[in-house]
Amino acid sequence: QKEVEQNSGPLSVPEGAIASLNCTYSDRVSQSFFWYRQYSGKSPELIMSIYSNGDKEDGRFTAQLNKASQYVSLLIRDSQPSDSATYLCAVNSGTGRRALTFGSGTRLQVQP
Amino acid sequence: DGGITQSPKYLFRKEGQNVTLSCEQNLNHDAMYWYRQDPGQGLRLIYYSQIVNDFQKGDIAEGYSVSREKKESFPLTVTSAQKNPTAFYLCASSTGGGGYYEQYFGPGTRLTVT
Numbered sequence: 698q699k700e701v702e703q704n705s706g707p708l709s710v711p712e713g714a715i716a717s718l719n720c721t722y723s724d725r726v727s728q729s730f731f732w733y734r735q736y737s738g739k740s741p742e743l744i745m746s747i748y749s750n751g752d753k754e755d756g757r758f759t760a761q762l763n764k765a766s767q768y769v770s771l772l773i774r775d776s777q778p779s780d781s782a783t784y785l786c787a788v789n790s791g792t793g794r795r796a797l798t799f800g801s802g803t804r805l806q807v808q809p
Numbered sequence: 810d811g812g813i814t815q816s817p818k819y820l821f822r823k824e825g826q827n828v829t830l831s832c833e834q835n836l837n838h839d840a841m842y843w844y845r846q847d848p849g850q851g852l853r854l855i856y857y858s859q860i861v862n863d864f865q866k867g868d869i870a871e872g873y874s875v876s877r878e879k880k881e882s883f884p885l886t887v888t889s890a891q892k893n894p895t896a897f898y899l900c901a902s903s904t905g906g907g908g909y910y911e912q913y914f915g916p917g918t919r920l921t922v923t
Contacts, residue, residue: 701851729909740899740914741852785851789908796842796867796908801851 700724701788703800711808716773718803720786723767730762730769733785735802741785745771776807812836813915815900820920822894830885830918832900838913840906841883845869846897846917858883859906887920894922 702721710716718732729748733741747753747760747769759772769788773780783802790798813834822828834841840859844852854867858877872891877883883902887894898918903910 705849731911733914740917743911743913746911787852787912796854796857796906797912798854798908799844799851801849 700790700798701786701800703784703786703803705801706804707806708803709806709808710776712776712778714776714807716776716780716805716807718771718773718784718786718805720769720771720788720800721767722769722786722788722798724788724790724798725764725767727764727767727788727790729789730760731787731797732758732760732769732771733787733799734780735783735785737782773805776805778807778809781805781807813900813902813913815898815915815918817918818916820918822920822922824922825889826922827889828887828894828920828922830887830898830900830920832883832885832915834881834883834900834902834915836902836913837880838902838904839880840903840910841877842901842903842912843867843873843875843883843885844899844901846899852899855885857906887922894920896920 732745735741745760761770785802786800787797816831842857843855856875858864874886900915901912903912
């Protein structure tokens with residue numbers, strides 16, 4: 698089992714719709730969770746961080762964390778074509794390595 | 810402007826040559842990281858440093874070496890022992906270590922070895 702799992706996609710949504718991106722992780726003691734956006738050929742850009750169970754909203758983005766289910770998600774409301782990118786989920790390892798583990802990413806396509 | 814710089818943006822080398830990738834940050838961050846990304850893949854951790862003069866191996870350290878003599882600098886050397894060095898190399902930094910803090914990335918160096 699991979700430490701951080703994401704559906705590779707592509708996830709295709711129409712412009713103006715809600716895009717829902719999901720991520721599961723295996724380390725029960727993980728404490729910090731991040732979503733990055735990566736455009737093709739560019740470096741990842743941090744868009745959300747979440748540390749506690751529940752929802753965290755920032756503009757059109759909402760991160761949701763459920764530690765009991767080891768699940769973190771990212772909702773993008775009113776999706777725009779400029780949101781088309783790969784979204785990477787990252788989780789801290791808790792014990793041992795003390796660094797982030799990244800999922801392979803979900804490619805999002807927003808259709809105009 | 811505060812940020813992370815990586816140079817060069819593109820690098821071409823012949824097999825058997827060592828090459829050093831530069832990473833500099835002026836964010837006053839304690840921790841710095843090197844990742845490798847292959848096409849269609851996520852990021853894999855090569856080395857990380859939580860403080861000056863200290864660094865730890867990540868998941869794929871074989872064939873790589875680093876140094877952390879200054880807080881703002883964390884160069885990565887790709888040695889000839891690295892079997893598949895062609896990749897996109899990303900440097901990141903964070904306020905503190907442990908993977909707890911937000912990491913910010915530089916623009917990356919795309920290395921091609923032929």
